Amino acid sequence: MTLALFVVFAVLAVAGAVGVILCKSPIHSAMSLVGTMVALGVIYLLHHAEFIFVVQLMVYAGAVMMLVVFVIMLLDLRAEGEAEGRLTGPKAFGLLLGGLLGALLLVPLAARLTGLTGDMTTDALVRVGSVEFLAGKLFGEYLLPFEIVSLLLLAGLVGAVTIAKKRL
């Protein structure tokens, strides 16, 4: 059952990704990307990453994509012209490079894992719950990276406003 669901949502995710790169209109690409992100969220759920699923839906499929759609509508973009449809030299080269990279990415599948495991066992998750378990790590061992991320978000916020402002 889990495997069947995984295959269904994997196919949906790949279909959405293909839609992102094939759609002429940016808004159609954005909608395809939302589909991919929701499908990936379900796959996170199948991997027992409930908190990541919620964050994926709220931050990625919600906030980031809303920002993208806002900018597309703000700039009033039309579908790309004729040059986009033809297979030109640079485009064929890009496809070739992408294919080579894809083949390269599949090589590590043959590698063997060391067999070392961490402390997030099913037993621990059942005992404390996955959100509480992650929170314990995030606000304990990983407190410094967490604070650095909050600084980064502040810097991103200030930077975005400064760059997009009419006059500096």
Place this chain on the structure above:
Amino acid sequence: MMIPLSYALTLSAILFTLGVVGVLTRRNIIVLLMCVELMLNAVNLSFVAFAHHLESAEGQLYVLFVIAVAAAEAAVGLAIVVALNRSRKTVYADEVSLLKG
């Protein structure tokens, strides 16, 4: 029943490759940014799959950090697109060639 690790990694590799192909073949900067998001999502998937299979919380924590960085990246990237559209009236990557020798 568990999802085999190789399935998730294969899906991750396919999505990452599609993202790279999109970045290399499209002209619209907003679509390029979306393809970068696609690549980040592909990497997140492999983090989650490894976290599940190695029973380690670190994988999921890194996904949280990646999502935060991606949100900041999207905000700054889209601000650059807006500024670019205002000053040069284009959103196509090949028409922005100020630094070309």
